[in-house]
Amino acid sequence: MSEQMRTSTRDLEELREQVSGWLRGRVGTDAAVSELSRPLSNGMSSETLFFTATWGGARTRCVARLAPAEEAVPVFPSYDLRAQFEIMRLAREKAGIPAPRALWFEPDPRPLGTPFFVMERADGEVPPDVMPYTFGGWLCDAAPEDQRRLQDAAVGILAALHETRFTPEELSVLGAGGLRAHVDRQRAYYEWAHGERRIPLLERAFHWLEAHWPADPGPDVLCWGDARIGNLMFQDFAPVAVLDWEMAAVGPRELDLSWMIFLHRFFQDLTVALELPGMPGFMRREDVCSKYRELSGYEPRDMDFYEMYAALRHGIIMARVWQRRIHFGEQPVPDDPDDLVLHRATIEQLLKG
Structure with a gap:
């Protein structure tokens, strides 16, 4: 479900530095994050970030999904990001469903202030909710x-x-x-x-x-x-x-x-x-x-x-x-x-x- 949602007021440059530091801990000190942005309309279920990750000569367009903060008055009482990550991976690998490739799940809230997971970004057209x-x-x-x-x-x-x-x-x-x-x-x-x-x-x-x-x-x-x-x-x-x-x-x-x-x-x-x-x-x-x-x-x-x-x-x-x-x-x-x-x-x- 989609709605223009107040999920974060954090500065994007600060977020880019935080994501960069986290990624270096995951894949190596040569990792870098660029082109970090938020979509024009975040979904109701979590905060979304777009960014490009570079490491080891590879360049991957990514999407991060973050659990919303309590002050955002979340639509749902809990957000089990690990379950989402695992089911998305299973649907892709076992059922052949074109779910985005699941890259990393981070349960520790310290890097970005909340748990999150990262998946590959896909390209295509989506039937919009607003306007329907x-x-x-x-x-x-x-x-x-x-x-x-x-x-x-x-x-x-x-x-x-x-x-x-x-x-x-x-x-x-x-x-x-x-x-x-x-x-x-x-x-x-x-x-x-x-x-x-x-x-x-x-x-x-x-x-x-x-x-x-x-x-x-x-x-x-x-x-x-x-x-x-x-x-x-x-x-x-x-x-x-x-x-x-x-x-x-x-x-x-x-x-x-x-x-x-x-x-x-x-x-x-x-x-x-x-x-x-x-x-x-x-x-x-x-x-x-x-x-x-x-x-x-x-x-x-x-x-x-x-x-x-x-x-x-x-x-x-x-x-x-x-x-x-x-x-x-x-x-x-x-x-x-x-x-x-x-x-x-x-x-x-x-x-x-």
Whole structure:
């Protein structure tokens, strides 16, 4: 998820010197760091730095992901950078997923003031969140066959990841697996995220989940977590990088499928509300599930349940983001706490069936 986020006010030259000193300790005294910068829009999950590392005659374009400081009012209660680093490496090396090459994980907060990891930087086009890709731009304006090629390739990433078998030891960094454990963690996240005001709409959605629990959630697999096209880089409508693994989990395949479908619906609903056409034929549930079935042989099940769950999960995140904006004086406190959820109307529609 993306937002212009207050994650750091540290001087870039000071950071460059700190990263240089750290890198020399890793690869040798000839190491140097240049071209250090921040992206124009940092993600909500961590602070990002771009830089070029040079050592031993080699030159590597890098991205560092840093856990956010507490004063930035983080969107999530914890940031397990080691788990992100290990899962990204596994997805690339074992499943053949084009995740960026994981270079180093640094658990010691002393070099930069917080733990961080470094990966190789990839190049490509990303469907933007701000303004949403459904409003216009390279993907919205593309030919229907190119949009479908991109959609099918994104679904193919999920199928390839889910079809890869990992050992329990490899996935142990993610904690307990299964749908119940996943929902329990979301409930704990909600209790942390809602602050001083409970959000009745989200609590109704939790009750709905319990009343419509799947009879058989199906086999658990490694799920990407934040499985959406805004976390993919493309070249010629083909994915070249799979980004942002902080929400990775062990659970049913439908967690990823429903998230990919719902996140497009979220942007499409915003677009329609502004009386723009958007992309109504893109990421339709029947098309996504049909392609997934074709690629994996697995029939997605209980998708009404998982779409509600995706809407709820996204609702908790959106409520936390809105509270951040209130904290920084960017918007007033709403009279109705349900208005903290940007897609309130969508969840209300799902609750009505």
